[in-house]
Amino acid sequence: MRTATTREPGELFGPRFALFADVLVVGLATAAASLPLLTVPAAMSTACAVLDRRVRHDAPSTAGDYVRALRGRLRRGDLPAGAGLLAGCALLLFNALAAGAGLPGAAAFRPALFAAGGLLAVVFLRACARPESATSWRAALRSAAYDAVRRPRGSAVLLLAVATAAVCAWAYPPLAFLVPGPLSLAARATEHHL
Template sequence: MSHAPTVPRRDRREPGEVFGSGFSLFADMLLVGLLTSVACLPVVTAPAAFAAASGSLHRTAHDGLPVGVGAYAHRLRAHLTLRALAAGLLVPVLVVVLLVDSALVRSELPGAAVMAPALALLALAATVVGLRATALQAPHRLSVREGLLRSAADPGGALLLAAAVVLAVLITWSMPLLIPLLPGPLAFAATVVDVRSTTAAPHEG
């Protein structure tokens, strides 16, 4: 009697368990961070890269299999749609907003004290919505509208993601050498918030 091959127990996690044993989670985040950083190099591919990262982490949380380069590349190709590339054009716009905000902080222009924090909050909110959008699974993949709706419906999750983004900014400012690894924790944070919200929804119903 033949048995279907199974993954050794040390390489698996319990279904739905995001935090695996040992260093498996740390290794997954490192690999996802590096792969996502490379995939983000063309800039407009950033949404697809984060969506592929979140999809890989979703699968890891669901069935316990570790993240693989081939599986990540397959998801990246699946997410490289015209909608995703169009959404990627917003990334340079966000960078310009941050540069303008930085210039306002250093300037003495009238209204700078109000505009600088307003632009910073706008950029933070846009990043949170973008991360929520990339963490969505089918049938709402890479939907900015759905990301906005879920962010508004789950303010606690939005605050958690905002904290992760602020921490990433602080790390970027203090330790620039860690920038290539930061997409991993950000994608992980977005995935955890998405799993948290989708898990809580049936109980609320």
Template sequence: MTRTTTAPVRRGREPGEVFGAGFTMFADMLLIGLLTTLACLPVVTAPAAFAAASGTLRRAAETGTPADLGAFVRRLRAGTTLRTLAAGLLLPIAAVVLLVDAALLRSDLPGAAALAPALVLLALGGAVVALRCTALPEDRRLSPRAGLSRTLDDPRGSALLLAAVILAGLLMWSTPLLLPLLPGPLAFAATVVDLRAPERAVRDD
């Protein structure tokens, strides 16, 4: 029987190394963030781009090997299918619906004050479920049912991811120049949240 081995995860600095493994992961996150932003430019490729980012960061975290451009591109190509492109079409549609609803809420329609918080919660919840879909293991990735199941089964992790989404939104609003880097921390947060509870099984589709 053939035994497969993986590289040990480095916890500290090697002799002569200026920065430790933590800084390497931080640099990987920034690199993956830039690559994900570029891959998201066509919009419809956003699901595949975030899935590739999460898969690359997951591999780096599990094996201790740095993330690289080749690994990201390979996962992006493998994940770009008609199914993921169709899922990407939902993003501009959802954005248009939210903008129209927000415009209506600013009018004098009855119940607008009560519906505004519900609209915000719906947008934040959708972002959390979408990120959890992209961070699932390879065999379940981009499954809406599995992502929703993981969101409900792990409320603490979902709350952490919700905080990451809110923080990213605040950073984008206060410092728009950080926008190209934000996909990296979001993909990293979704990956870490998914890895923090490996004993939780995702329900079958």
């Protein structure tokens, strides 16, 4: 009988390493599915759902499971959500470039810009982890925004996860392809526990 702490014969790392491996596989699959950029919300939402099943039912996750789940979750509402996400990111980037180019009051504007970007990232990740994201992004975003303010501990944990992912991707750019997996796991964990 296999338990959470015993190793099967021939198994190198044991069952606790399986979740880590699944997070990396889901992260790579999410990065590949996000390459068209408009599919980022659907890809992250699917990653949260796949990792949620992995943790709740202790069933291994594969790239094939992820692709099947993504195919089943893609709908017409995902493209406007992706376009909205791209527009928000473009607006933040434009404002950051303007602040860096000598915008009057940039010293006060930069912290506000970082706070807005952090809040938007937290709301986006919370929305992806919500089950409503499979049917209505508007409902998922509304409840995620409410939870981001009402449950500040979970929001702080997600903000730290985003900051850590950004630093890791900045320090070693190939890690950017693995970042969606841990961010999805963090979003899923804060949704259920914080």
